[in-house]
Amino acid sequence: MYFASDNSSPAHPSVMEALARANQGYMGSYGADPIMDEVRDRIREIFEAPEAAVYLVCSGTTANxxxxxxxxxxxxxxxxxxxxxxxxxxxxxxxxxxxGAKLVLIDGTDAKMDPGALRAAIGRRTIGDVHHVQPGMVSVTNVTEMGAVYSATEVAAINAVAEDHHLPVHMDGARFANALVASGATPAEMTWRAGVDVLSFGGTKNGLMAVEAVVIFDPAKAWEFELRRKRGGHLFSKHRYLSAQMQAYLADDLWLSMARASNGTAGRLAQGLAALPGASLVNSVDANMIFAKLTRAQHKAAFAAGAKYYLTEPGAGLDEGPDDEPLTCRLVTSWCTSDADVDGFLAACKS
Structure with missing residues (x-):
């Protein structure tokens, strides 16, 4: 009953098999391996973007x-x-x-940026005034940190504001596959057709060992990215081990199958929590992340049964306070979360 993070899940067996295959003999380094050629072609096909530049890095933070x-x-x-x-x-x-760029923070429900608030924030900066940072770019997270999913239409609405100010748009897609299957959009509809210029295409949270793709839809920026990747110490010598993971991820749409599995068990868990006396959902469950309130007694029972997850309220503890006090938690499912995990968690809370 491990709901702490999808980062904690194992790599899919197909990924480990691909790594073993890639470990045979010699291959070109620094991305010159033939597996990377296949990965690049496949990502371009998936995104309907034949000119896109594609690079692999080891973590979501690096990609971002x-x-x-x-x-x-x-x-x-x-x-x-x-x-x-x-x-x-x-x-x-x-x-x-x-x-030294400055992050300017925008409000919006469930960690989804409000287009009106974005427009107002951009308008508060005097463009051309040397005393102010100048509007630089927009970044959206899909799935958001509160588990919400932007639709392709909502991404396009954010881009409309960015476009009015000639700003590029980045999408942090650490859980991009989960967002995609939840929304029903195609990869192209969710990204470049909605105005996204560069995507951090996640894999680690969705069954890979350690690899993310950066997809740059404007290839004019490709060379600068390559230089920054090398200068930042993120160009892998034995790159084939990154390529092999992504190759397995994309084969037979495994990436989508794993996302459907994690979204599915999250939906099952959310349904069970909604029907559980004393429990309630904090917001809608769009993908594989749930924020819910359980009583202190229910949390105690779940942890005693071996469940792993996080309480999200600062200073919230299990040792002090009334048993019927509701405490908010975050529960995240992964590609290998089972129905038995969900049922066991709900049974423990009922006890």
């Missing part, structure tokens, strides 16, 4: 900060939701890799 650094100057403002991963979970990496 190199993308931001490539598209935003040091004197620029990066507009993102105040709960965006680049704001709350990347330790100043965006500022570091951009050389």
């Amino acid at each position: 900060v190199l993308s931001l650094g490539t598209f935003c100057p040091p004197w620029g403002a990066i507009y993102c939701h105040r709960d965006a991963h680049i704001e709350v979970d990347e330790c100043g990496g965006p500022e570091f890799y951009t050389g």
Whole structure:
């Protein structure tokens, strides 16, 4: 009953098999392996973007900060939701890799940026005034840090504001597959057709060992990204081990199958929690992340049964306070979460 994070799940067996195959003999280094050629072609096919530049890196933070650094100057403002991963979970990496760009935080329900609030924030900066950072770019997170999913139409609405100010758009897609299967959009509809210029295409949270893709829909930025990746220490010598993971991920749409599995068990868990006396959902469950309130007694029972997950309220503890006090938690399912895990968790809470 492990609901702490999809980061904690194992790699899919197909990924491990692909790594073993890639471990035979010699291959070109630094991305010159034939597996990478296949991966690049496949991603271009999936996104209906034959000119897209495709690169692999080892982590979501790396994908995000190199993308931001490539598209935003040091004197620029990066507009993102105040709960965006680049704001709350990347330790100043965006500022570091951009050389000092400023994150400007936008409000919106369930960590989804409100287009009107974005427009107002951009308008508060005097363009051309040397005393202000200048509008630089926009970054959206899909799935958001509160488990919500932007539809392709909502992404396009954000882009409409960005386009009015000639700003590029980055999408942090650490859970991009989960967002895609939840929305029913195609990869192209969710990205470049909605105005996204660069995508961090996640894999680690969805069954890979350690690899993410950066998909740059404007190939004019490709060379700068390559230089930044090398200068930042993120160009792998034995690149084939990144390529092999992504090759397995994309084969037979495994990436979508795993996302459907994790979204499905999250839906099953959310349905069970909604029917559980004393429990309630904090917001809608769009993908594989749930925020819910359980009583302190229910949390105690779940942890005693071996469940792993996080309480989200600062200072919330299980040892002090009334048993009927509701405490908010975050539950995240992964590609290998089973129905038995869900049923066991709900049974423990009922006890």
